[in-house]
Each structure stands twice: as structure tokens, then as C-alpha cells.
Amino acid sequence: MKTSIATVCLSGTLEEKLHACSAAGFDGVEIFEQDLIVSPMSPEEIKALAQRLNLTLDLYQPFRDFEGVDEAALTANLHRAESKFRLMNRLGIDTILVCSNVATATINDDEVFVRQLRALGELASKYKVRIAYEALAWGRYVNTYQHSWEIVKQVDLPNVGLCLDSFHILSRGDDPADIADIPGEKIFFVQLADAPVLSMDILSWSRHYRVFPGEGGFQLQNFMRFLALSGYDGIVSLEIFNDVFRQSNVRRTAVDGLRSLIWLQDGARQLLAEKGETALLQMETLPSAQRVHGFDFAEVVTDSPEAVAETLAQLGFQFFGQHRRKPVQLWKAGNARIIINAKPRLEHSTEVAAFGIHVEQPSTALARAEALLAPRVARRQLPDEEQLAGIVAPDKSEVFLGSAEHSENWEKEFGQGTKANSLIEDIDHLNLAQPWQAFDESVLFYTSALNLQPLPATEVPSPMGLVRSQVLVSSNQNVRVALNIVPHGTAEERASHTQYPEHIAIRTHDVVTLAKQARAAGMQFLKVPANYYEDLASRFDLSDEVLAELEELNLLYDRDDDGEFLHFYTATIGDMFFEVVERRGGYAGYGAPNAPVRLAAQFERNRFNNWS
Ligand SMILES: O=C(O)c1ccc(O)c(O)c1
């Protein structure tokens, strides 16, 4: 399958966009008219640059508001079209996208649409141009692909066909199944976009919130299945109007886009195979997704290793050993391993910089991640050290993929620590701060390259702004990662790295005893305001004794139909802190109602240095 991307998806100049698409590995691009108009390059120079970059120019778009108009407007529209056909000849582009009329159509009559599009097709044929007619979801009279197909059928010209855009079809809740009945050769172009499920007017949704496949809520594998069943064997392109992508690093966005198409092909191909269906469209096969078993370790990289070690000790972790060559310590409790690395990446910072997970076949998982364009962690490794391979996530977190056997081996590099009894069971989840530009990219990265599944996204109010939050979990629930967009913050907050601390959450079966022990060991808790406990008393039938104990220990509480959740937070160290959680019954959440309380309390702490 040939891959393409519309220049409108990307930031920068047309020249930068072409370079980025080529570097990412796209086969071609759609030239968005606005990008050409504002470019200092001549059409001939654009054509030559694309050739040099080994990119085909697949589509010129959009041509708007053509059909359903009176005769005078038709003459003007044909004149406008002819100048674009000449331009396309200079660019060497053979297909133009014609959107269904949204603004100037006054005649609601299929016969008129057919007659006028036939005139356009006849004119285009003189320039060897093909017309790809696209029903926009908000088209005045033509707004479904079934309707645009009826019209194209009646136009009955070899150079007039359809452009199908998943957004226009799925945003309306239309069933893509009828695509399978359209002859593939009459589909001239295919644009894919995903989008978060929002309830808002479709035009605004389309122009600002589209995302790459796998980053939203549309069933695009199913869309691809029906497309493949039509016999379509052409280009599949990305057309994403997204406010963030248009101001993000162009090269990263291009890679993110191609990753989405690689991932989608593999999923759609599998879907066809499961249903015993065959198709002409060749779709990529990825190394299989590997079952995720659980956390291996989490690594804190810090300029304050003593402070991190002190907190871990207060929580009941045991010092296991010092790495035989590196300024790195291993701390353990139950199955939880935490590495303290005293080589901060940023000055004066303490952050969750890496984590490891156990997967079924690490080498296959790595090969899959690499096929999905994930960069490998660059590591210096001596011959007598365990070979641990990792990939770099969009937020620069390093994610290592190993097995339980790997862990036994790398642990030995830290000596022979003893196994002590602990109230702690394991790492429960990680909460990682994401740069605002990388959020959608991260969601796709973690789902596609790491085989985690996204839960519905949420927003958490905080004094710094709304924090967008997305939890990703392994199918056995052992690995849970919450991604949160860091609020932009003031320059001062950004400089002090305090606007959104990350955390490692540890699971225990007895949070009350653990909290008491930590308190006795002198640990600083995040202080929870009294108002919170009054509200708890109103929401749940908790006894006075239980409420008093929760308040005394700064414990937070939540309950749902499946069980209960009790947790507390430590003071922040640099840009991170620890959380300790106890899950009772089948509670599978994260205490979402308590997250705003935590963020506000941390904000107070930053402002007033107010610790319990
Ligand atoms: O929003 C638009 O105008 C627009 C233009 C061209 C497209 O291909 C499209 O899907 C939408």
C-alpha cells in the first residue's frame, strides 16, 4: 500500500514539510493549496524537490464549492478549475480533490450536480487530470459517501471518481460497510483521520480535533476492511487538521503519522484474516504484539539521590545494592524494584526517567516497536552486563523490554541483597508528565509499540489548569501508565520544573499500617485539607473512627461497585513523588475524584512550602 500525507497536517514551510515526509518514509504527499500559495517556490521547483526527495505528489486539494450553482457561477467555477488544472500540470499532479459544495450551492438536484461535474470532468480530461469528489460531512446537499457515489456513477466518466475520507463518514455515525460495494477503481483517493469522540458541530470537530489513526475513537480498522473489500489498491493518505500538530515539530509529527499508518495496516490485515476475507490492497505485517506480564522496575534519575533513598526507606523499601560500576542503586520491596540513578538529565531535577516491563518475547516486542519507528535507547553496555534493550517514548521516557530472567541477571550487577518481608506488593502504576505537543503521539506510541490499551480519557481540574489524562493498561492490568499533559505554567514554574510532578505508585495490602510505619519513620506526607474529609463523610457511610484515621494519616478514599481504594502521597522531591495505594475487592481505578485534591495540595505546597 502506498502511503501519503496532506501537507496541512504539518507545521513549517512547504519545503520543511516535504523534507520531513521524505525523512519519515512516506511515499508521497497531498499538496494543500494554501501551502503552495504561500510558498516562495515555483510549482516547477516544488515538483523537482519532491522528485529529489523521492516523494510522489499524489493530490492537489481542495477545490471548493463547484456544483449545484447557476449557469453564471458554473462558468466562473470552470474558469477557476482550468487555472488549477494548468497549475497541476506544472506540478505533475494528476488528481484534484473536489469537495462537495458547502457554501454556494443553490440548486438541490442530482441531475444538476451530475451535469456540472461531467462538464468539469470533460474539461479536466484535456489536462489529463482526474477528479476525486469528496462528500464533506457538512456539505450543503451532498454530505454522505453514498450520495457522492450515486453522482459519480451517473457522471460516468473515466476521470471522475470518489475521494473517501474516514472523518466525513465516521463523524456522522455512517456505516462504512457500503464502501465494499463501490468498485475499487472508482475510488480515486482515500484520506484517513481519527478523532476523539466529542459532541460538537462537525465542522469545528473536523478542522481542529482530527488525530492520526489510533489516537482517537474511530473504528478505522473496520473502515480499512471495507475499503480493501472494494478492491481498492491505491494510495492511503492522512489528512489531519489539528491545532497542536500544526505547531509541533514537523519531523516528529511526520513520524507519528507514518507510525499510525503502519499500525493500522497491520490491524486491518489481521481483521481481514480473522474474517477469512482477501483483498488486493497489500498491508504491512508487524511482528506480533507481545503479552505484557508486569513491571520490571522504575528508574528515578535525580540530583538528590539521598532524598529519594530516604523516602523509599521510610516507605519500607530495602537497599539492595549499588551497581558495580555506575552511580546507580537498586531498592526493593515485594516485587517492586526502584532504581535511583544519580546522573540527572536536567539540572536540579528528579524525574521518573525510565521503566522496564516484562513481556512474553522481548526480542519480538522490540522488533515490533522498531517497525513502528520507535527509536532504540542508546546504551553503553559492557560485555559482562545484562543486555537490556529499550525504546524511547515521545516524552523521552526510556522503556525497557525484558523477561523475568533478564531481571535476575541485571539484579546481580547490584550484588546480593537480601529479600525482606514487606507490606509492599509491587509497582501499581506510573504517572508520567507529557509535553503538550506529544500527548496524542504518546497514546499511539504506548498502544502500538507497547501493547497497552487506552481507557477513556479524562480531565482533572487543578490550580494550574485542566490536566488532560489518559490511562493505558496491559490486558492483565499489571502494567498501568497514566499520561498527563503538563499545564503550560508560568516561565518561573517551568524553570523550576514544579508545574506537574510525576509519580510512581506502589501497591500494598495494608495501607493503614504502612502509613503509620512511614509516619513513625519521619516521612513527610502530602497534607490533605479538612474540607476533603467533610466531603467524604457526606458521600460515603464511613464511621467516625475510620474518617478520623484517614484524616490523621492523610489518606484518601474512593469506592465504586467493585471495591474500595485507599491511598496517600509523599512530599514531592524535585519533579516527582510516590503514592502508595491499596486496592480492596476489584477496584480497578485510580481514585480519580481525589486527583484534583492532590493537585491543589501540591500547588499549595509549591507556593507556601506547607508540609504536614
Ligand atoms: O474542512 C475542509 O474544508 C476540508 C477540505 C478538504 C478535505 O479533504 C476535507 O476533508 C475537509
Ligand SMILES: [Mg+2]
Ligand atoms: Mg478530506
